[in-house]
Amino acid sequence: MSNPGFTARMVALSLDRKVGVLVLFMALVVVGVVATIGIPMELFPRGYVAKSLNVSVPWPNAPTQEVLEKITLPLEDELSGVQGLDRLVSFTRVGNGSVNLTFKKDTDMDVAYREVRDRLQRARLSFPDDVDRFFIGKEDPSGIPVAFVGVSIPADIADSYNLIQDRIITPLSRIDGVARVSSDGLQEKEIMIDIDRAKAEGSGVNLYEVSQELRGDNFTLASGFVREGGAKLALRSVAEYQSVSDLEERPLNRRTTVSDIGIVRYDLPEKFFSVRVNSQQAFALGVFKEGEANTVKTCRLVDREVKRLSGDPILKGITMEAFFNQGTVIENSIGNLSQSGLVGGLLAAVVLFFFPETNPDDDHYLIKHPDIVDDCADGHVFLRGDSEHTDHPGAGYQCGTSRG
Numbered sequence: 001m002s003n004p005g006f007t008a009r010m011v012a013l014s015l016d017r018k019v020g021v022l023v024l025f026m027a028l029v030v031v032g033v034v035a036t037i038g039i040p041m042e043l044f045p046r047g048y049v050a051k052s053l054n055v056s057v058p059w060p061n062a063p064t065q066e067v068l069e070k071i072t073l074p075l076e077d078e079l080s081g082v083q084g085l086d087r088l089v090s091f092t093r094v095g096n097g098s099v100n101l102t103f104k105k106d107t108d109m110d111v112a113y114r115e116v117r118d119r120l121q122r123a124r125l126s127f128p129d130d131v132d133r134f135f136i137g138k139e140d141p142s143g144i145p146v147a148f149v150g151v152s153i154p155a156d157i158a159d160s161y162n163l164i165q166d167r168i169i170t171p172l173s174r175i176d177g178v179a180r181v182s183s184d185g186l187q188e189k190e191i192m193i194d195i196d197r198a199k200a201e202g203s204g205v206n207l208y209e210v211s212q213e214l215r216g217d218n219f220t221l222a223s224g225f226v227r228e229g230g231a232k233l234a235l236r237s238v239a240e241y242q243s244v245s246d247l248e249e250r251p252l253n254r255r256t257t258v259s260d261i262g263i264v265r266y267d268l269p270e271k272f273f274s275v276r277v278n279s280q281q282a283f284a285l286g287v288f289k290e291g292e293a294n295t296v297k298t299c300r301l302v303d304r305e306v307k308r309l310s311g312d313p314i315l316k317g318i319t320m321e322a323f324f325n326q327g328t329v330i331e332n333s334i335g336n337l338s339q340s341g342l343v344g345g346l347l348a349a350v351v352l353f354f355f356p357e358t359n360p361d362d363d364h365y366l367i368k369h370p371d372i373v374d375d376c377a378d379g380h381v382f383l384r385g386d387s388e389h390t391d392h393p394g395a396g397y398q399c400g401t402s403r404g
Contacts, residue, residue, distance in 0.1 A: 018352050025345060032341075041296050041334070043141075043326045049109050050139035051086075053116055055079065056098040057127070057134045064094050070128055071097035078123040082115050083107075113138070145182070145286035146295055147302045148324040152282040154317045160281075161188045167315055169285065175301045177293030185275050185283030187268050191247065195262035203256040210252055217241070217250070277319070299327025 014021050057071050072092045079099055080088055084107035089100045103112055113136065120134055151168065153160045164186060172181045193214075200207055223235040241247045244266050248259035258264060275282045289298045303322055310320050 014352070021352060022349065025348070029341075029345070041294065041330050043146075043295065043330055048141055050141060051103040051105060051107060051109065052139050053101045053103075053109075053113065054098060054137040054139070055101070055116065055120065055134065056096060056137065057131060058096050059128065059131050060095050062095055062128075064092055067095070067097045068092045070126075071131065072099070074123050074126045075099050075120075078119045079116065082112065082119065084112055109138070143288075145324075146289045146326040147287040147299055147322055149285040149287065149302075149306055149320055149322050150277065150282060151285060152277040152280040152319045154280055157317070159189075161186060163315075167312065168309055168318075168320070171309065172285065172287060172302065172305060175298070175305055177289050177298035177301065179288045179290045179293075182286040182288070183283060184286065185273070187271070189266055190269050191241075191244070191264065191266055192269070193247075193258065193262045193264050199261040203253070203261055205252050205256060205261060214250075280319075296327040296330055299325050303327075 055075065057075065059067055059071055062071075072090050075097060076088065076090055076099065079085075079101060082101065084103045085101060086104045087102040089102075091098045091100070101112075101116065103109070116136060120136070124131075124134065149172075151164065153164075157163065164183070169181050169183065172178060195207065197207075200210075218240050220240065221237040223237045226233045226235055241250075244264050248257065248264045250258045252258060252261070275284075287298075287302055289295060303325065306320050306322055309315060
């Protein structure tokens, strides 16, 4: 229980020492500003552990119904008894079954992880024989990108992959504090061979052997060193196809080449998704920061670099925009907090300087000396004029309230 006498003395001291209270307040403000500048600013506090786990069990090429019956449902039955579990959500698709587990706030995630792992080992006994692995994922908020940059590309750019890699991704990766830049939706052209099975069988070509040989053809291998005239030269064995025609003329047996049984093309792989902005092809770049880098500073540098790249004449027609930025979120949060503290401080200063005390005859409560505060709380009341007063034996001090 709080001491009303001590509280009243502190209020009286604050009213009598207005300048001292203001100096103390300003000192706290200075300390807060210094701490704000010096403390690393993160969107999520370090050491924060999300109360969720994700379990994924791949079963390649299995239809959805079989995955549901033989993977997902046994997972649900086994994992539904984990201690501290708050919610369980399962997902089933072709070739994969997964379960997302959300735990209560007071759950020890290390203990929960071990229990989930043990239960998965038991559930594994009921899985099909060709299901030989599973994955347990922990959510790590510190591992999410600090910024996302949207990029839209006109359709008339022939080799957009190399242009984006050289002129956008590489400059962003060189920013101080950036660990890596990922691309979501940006695809590189590939060599694809569409083989006619009938022609291959008629030519006596084994498709599996052909695929293995072609994969081993294109390589660069270090082959040691050669000394000449006091110099040490590195040797490399290079076996690379320089063009599509080189691959088409590659012999498969004595009388058959690749072009005899299939069509070789250099093109983008088949897409199962489409992202477009303003009728143009688009994709997203995710910027990840280094572990000890300052999030706000890194995001400012990323924004500055994006604006510089937007004015690059080589990238004319390409539109870039940062649509998520952790630094902006952090700065807005700190700005709101600072504004609230400033408003509170100004209101406190107004109260201290403009409402320090009142006259005994006014309709306000009066405290004129801390030594009589306790006595005023328990004193004897007598009537004088239109007010109620409490008499005190010391120095004629009075305290009272209006009768209303």
